[in-house]
Amino acid sequence: MIDISELNFQQADFWSKLSELLAWEGVSDAAIADTVRNILADVKQRGDQAVVEYSQRFDRVKATAMTELEIPLERAAAALESIPAAQRQALEKAAERVRQYHEHQKQESWHYVEADGTLLGQQVTPLDRAGLYVPGGKAAYPSSVLMNAIPAKVAGVQELIMVVPTPDDEVNDLVLAAAAIAGVDRIFAIGGAQAVAALAYGTETIPQVDKIVGPGNIFVATAKGMVFGTVGIDMIAGPSEILVICDGKTDPDWIAMDLFSQAEHDEDAQSILISPDADFLQKVKQSIARLLPTMERKAIIETSLNNRGTMILVNDMQQAVEVCNFIAPEHLELSVDEPMEMAKQIRHAGAIFMGRYTPEALGDYCAGPNHVLPTSRTARFSSPLGVYDFQKRSSLIQVSPQGAQSLGQVASVLARGESLTAHARSAEYRLQEK
Amino acid sequence: MIDISELNFQQADFWSKLSELLAWEGVSDAAIADTVRNILADVKQRGDQAVVEYSQRFDRVKATAMTELEIPLERAAAALESIPAAQRQALEKAAERVRQYHEHQKQESWHYVEADGTLLGQQVTPLDRAGLYVPGGKAAYPSSVLMNAIPAKVAGVQELIMVVPTPDDEVNDLVLAAAAIAGVDRIFAIGGAQAVAALAYGTETIPQVDKIVGPGNIFVATAKGMVFGTVGIDMIAGPSEILVICDGKTDPDWIAMDLFSQAEHDEDAQSILISPDADFLQKVKQSIARLLPTMERKAIIETSLNNRGTMILVNDMQQAVEVCNFIAPEHLELSVDEPMEMAKQIRHAGAIFMGRYTPEALGDYCAGPNHVLPTSRTARFSSPLGVYDFQKRSSLIQVSPQGAQSLGQVASVLARGESLTAHARSAEYRLQEK
Numbered sequence: 078m079i080d081i082s083e084l085n086f087q088q089a090d091f092w093s094k095l096s097e098l099l100a101w102e103g104v105s106d107a108a109i110a111d112t113v114r115n116i117l118a119d120v121k122q123r124g125d126q127a128v129v130e131y132s133q134r135f136d137r138v139k140a141t142a143m144t145e146l147e148i149p150l151e152r153a154a155a156a157l158e159s160i161p162a163a164q165r166q167a168l169e170k171a172a173e174r175v176r177q178y179h180e181h182q183k184q185e186s187w188h189y190v191e192a193d194g195t196l197l198g199q200q201v202t203p204l205d206r207a208g209l210y211v212p213g214g215k216a217a218y219p220s221s222v223l224m225n226a227i228p229a230k231v232a233g234v235q236e237l238i239m240v241v242p243t244p245d246d247e248v249n250d251l252v253l254a255a256a257a258i259a260g261v262d263r264i265f266a267i268g269g270a271q272a273v274a275a276l277a278y279g280t281e282t283i284p285q286v287d288k289i290v291g292p293g294n295i296f297v298a299t300a301k302g303m304v305f306g307t308v309g310i311d312m313i314a315g316p317s318e319i320l321v322i323c324d325g326k327t328d329p330d331w332i333a334m335d336l337f338s339q340a341e342h343d344e345d346a347q348s349i350l351i352s353p354d355a356d357f358l359q360k361v362k363q364s365i366a367r368l369l370p371t372m373e374r375k376a377i378i379e380t381s382l383n384n385r386g387t388m389i390l391v392n393d394m395q396q397a398v399e400v401c402n403f404i405a406p407e408h409l410e411l412s413v414d415e416p417m418e419m420a421k422q423i424r425h426a427g428a429i430f431m432g433r434y435t436p437e438a439l440g441d442y443c444a445g446p447n448h449v450l451p452t453s454r455t456a457r458f459s460s461p462l463g464v465y466d467f468q469k470r471s472s473l474i475q476v477s478p479q480g481a482q483s484l485g486q487v488a489s490v491l492a493r494g495e496s497l498t499a500h501a502r503s504a505e506y507r508l509q510e511k
Numbered sequence: 512m513i514d515i516s517e518l519n520f521q522q523a524d525f526w527s528k529l530s531e532l533l534a535w536e537g538v539s540d541a542a543i544a545d546t547v548r549n550i551l552a553d554v555k556q557r558g559d560q561a562v563v564e565y566s567q568r569f570d571r572v573k574a575t576a577m578t579e580l581e582i583p584l585e586r587a588a589a590a591l592e593s594i595p596a597a598q599r600q601a602l603e604k605a606a607e608r609v610r611q612y613h614e615h616q617k618q619e620s621w622h623y624v625e626a627d628g629t630l631l632g633q634q635v636t637p638l639d640r641a642g643l644y645v646p647g648g649k650a651a652y653p654s655s656v657l658m659n660a661i662p663a664k665v666a667g668v669q670e671l672i673m674v675v676p677t678p679d680d681e682v683n684d685l686v687l688a689a690a691a692i693a694g695v696d697r698i699f700a701i702g703g704a705q706a707v708a709a710l711a712y713g714t715e716t717i718p719q720v721d722k723i724v725g726p727g728n729i730f731v732a733t734a735k736g737m738v739f740g741t742v743g744i745d746m747i748a749g750p751s752e753i754l755v756i757c758d759g760k761t762d763p764d765w766i767a768m769d770l771f772s773q774a775e776h777d778e779d780a781q782s783i784l785i786s787p788d789a790d791f792l793q794k795v796k797q798s799i800a801r802l803l804p805t806m807e808r809k810a811i812i813e814t815s816l817n818n819r820g821t822m823i824l825v826n827d828m829q830q831a832v833e834v835c836n837f838i839a840p841e842h843l844e845l846s847v848d849e850p851m852e853m854a855k856q857i858r859h860a861g862a863i864f865m866g867r868y869t870p871e872a873l874g875d876y877c878a879g880p881n882h883v884l885p886t887s888r889t890a891r892f893s894s895p896l897g898v899y900d901f902q903k904r905s906s907l908i909q910v911s912p913q914g915a916q917s918l919g920q921v922a923s924v925l926a927r928g929e930s931l932t933a934h935a936r937s938a939e940y941r942l943q944e945k
Binding site for chain 2: 195198204486487506507
């Protein structure tokens with residue numbers, strides 16, 4: 078039975094209740110950390126052999142050598158041929174739109190030259206090599222392959238290496254098809270902390286990458302946290318969330334289904350609805366009660382809504398914006414008349430879905446923007462996965478002999494103020510009149 | 512006595528010797544981690560009172576309440592008035608140039624509209640509030656205040672909160688003067704893990720920030736690592752490094768001093784020189800031997816060069832570039848005739864200093880680009896600190912009723928392929944013909 082909580086902006090303890098509801102602590106388990114630390118050290122030292130052994134143990138694969146665990150690109154191409162035409166077309170259409178959108182994110186090198194001939198700028202280059210972790214089994218999402226791989230390829234990453242565990246040697250054809258469409262360069266049938274270690278340190282067969290992206294279970298997340306610094310990593314994601322702000326004029330069934338679409342991910346997912354219309358909130362509740370029994374994943378949806386969902390009544394849209402900026406949601410739906418005006422007041426959100434015809438699901442699959450988004454209030458300081466995550470910058474500085482005179486004076490004074498006299502003298506050498 | 516190591520690209524074990532030389536493992540001490548974890552939990556729970564007690568214990572401050580540990584902005588303004596005119600002018604000149612350069616990094620929101628009226632884009636917003644950690648005592652560098660604070664202000668961060676420990680209540684006027692110039696909004700005389708905790712969680716007096724930047728000792732670095740996720744953090748820096756590539760035509764004294772300028776930072780700093788000219792390498796060695804006794808920080812320089820410095824002989828500049836791209840240095844000097852051409856072949860470097868008149872020291876202080884740069888080979892995947900570190904993005908998606916038809920079909924197929932039927936039905940609701 079649905080018993081979704083209700084909050085009212087007017088109530089005295091509103092903010093503390095809201096904070097409680099949002100609170101989320103990732104699992105932090107010393108035993109998991111120890112296990113992962115050992116696997117990382119073992120793979121670092123023994124390479125391929127260790128990865129093969131862990132894959133035998135955890136994924137029950139039959140392979141006895143790393144080379145048997147590489148999935149040839151021909152196998153992925155064959156998977157693309159083998160899937161139903163409708164799925165192939167949908168994947169290709171989604172990939173095309175994601176690519177188009179991400180082309181807009183590409184950053185270019187720039188520089189400018191000052192009056193004395195001094196050149197300053199920034200050179201933008203792609204990462205050489207990236208690793209893409211794809212979960213195996215039930216949570217294997219082909220859309221996730223597209224969303225993680227395409228930004229890397231748009232950035233110009235030369236070699237994109239995908240790892241995907243194949244428990245009992247079972248391969249997911251949709252995932253392979255998506256890899257073929259996205260242009261993944263090599264695929265290994267490995268997973269867990271051992272796959273993260275292989276990508277981070279390299280083995281005889283698997284080249285070391287510069288950054289590892291993609292979702293995974295707690296072992297994968299812990300391993301990514303531990304190899305950070307040796308390689309780059311993307312954000313470690315918490316449970317998925319949606320915040321819907323509605324003026325009360327959208328079909329309540331539509332809004333209920335939008336809340337379900339988040340809640341169905343897992344029991345910890347969070348769906349929140351804000352409206353200034355108390356009647357509308359009740360109507361959505363009725364829609365939820367009526368629609369829930371028809372849902373394939375009703376048990377998950379029910380638990381998620383009961384544990385972490387809420388309906389928030391506000392006086393006006395200004396309060397709705399205020400609450401939203403506190404929550405900094407991963408997904409924000411503005412189901413209102415003038416969503417673009419409202420979006421300008423949103424300071425923190427992973428993705429903003431505007432208008433009644435933009436359910437989050439469109440963004441999850443094929444609108445174009447990335448579906449890898451900051452969760453758990455981290456939109457306060459972080460961004461959707463993008464091309465910029467696969468590019469980096471080098472400062473460019475070419476000081477002219479003339480520029481070295483004025484800059485050398487300044488540097489000399491400041492360096493001596495910090496007692497760094499080699500710095501000062503290095504600048505002073507370039508002064509014409511010493 | 513200087514006994515700097517020498518490598519030759521020709522030798523069979525060149526790459527393994529180079530790897531050994533570059534290897535760096537940050538201190539990872541379980542006792543430090545425990546101490547820091549306790550301080551974080553304590554500050555999270557007890558707020559101001561805990562911060563004051565730790566400051567009394569570790570920094571021997573006399574204050575008994577948090578309010579006494581706030582340094583008023585008037586005090587910083589007074590410091591700016593009190594420092595020598597030459598230092599003030601140098602700081603102001605440096606700040607102006609840093610601000611000008613960083614203005615070029617500012618990212619703007621963008622969007623485009625498709626034929627069917629669907630709007631896609633990205634909204635770029637500044638972080639609300641940032642925390643800037645400044646080390647106290649000897650390592651208090653006013654240049655570091657400018658380099659960390661100015662990008663935040665250029666990004667549009669509304670509130671920039673600086674923390675700087677004041678052991679025995681000793682305040683550094685140059686640091687306060689730099690804070691005044693950079694436009695820091697509030698200053699607290701606290702440091703260590705307790706300051707990181709206060710910024711990450713907020714206390715009665717200190718507001719919670721969204722990101723913490725700035726260098727610190729091992730306690731500060733450990734604390735930053737632990738609060739990551741609650742707030743954003745910048746990279747955790749390893750020892751500073753310079754790689755100089757020289758064709759042999761620069762004054763060897765200049766190059767020796769450039770190597771010193773890195774080595775003088777600390778015993779773990781790393782200075783590497785690459786040249787195809789064996790005679791030149793020997794001349795630089797002679798310069799080093801001659802100049803070292805004249806250096807104020809000669810003990811540090813000597814230890815650093817002997818432990819971690821090296822001279823690498825290559826056959827040609829192509830090999831020099833290859834070695835550089837492996838090292839991915841924090842600072843790269845191209846002391847050659849056509850540095851801009853060579854820079855185009857550099858795939859990984861924090862900052863590239865081009866030409867004989869661009870010693871690294873100019874970039875450290877006043878050329879304009881940031882001196883906070885990726886160390887320990889992390890330039891393979893990360894960038895100089897910049898305005899982009901204080902901005903974040905929200906995807907913008909407004910699907911038109913017409914667009915919802917074609918996108919809805921695609922999303923429906925893909926969602927059903929992933930067994931996420933609430934996603935599918937949420938998209939299908941927006942189809943006109945259901």
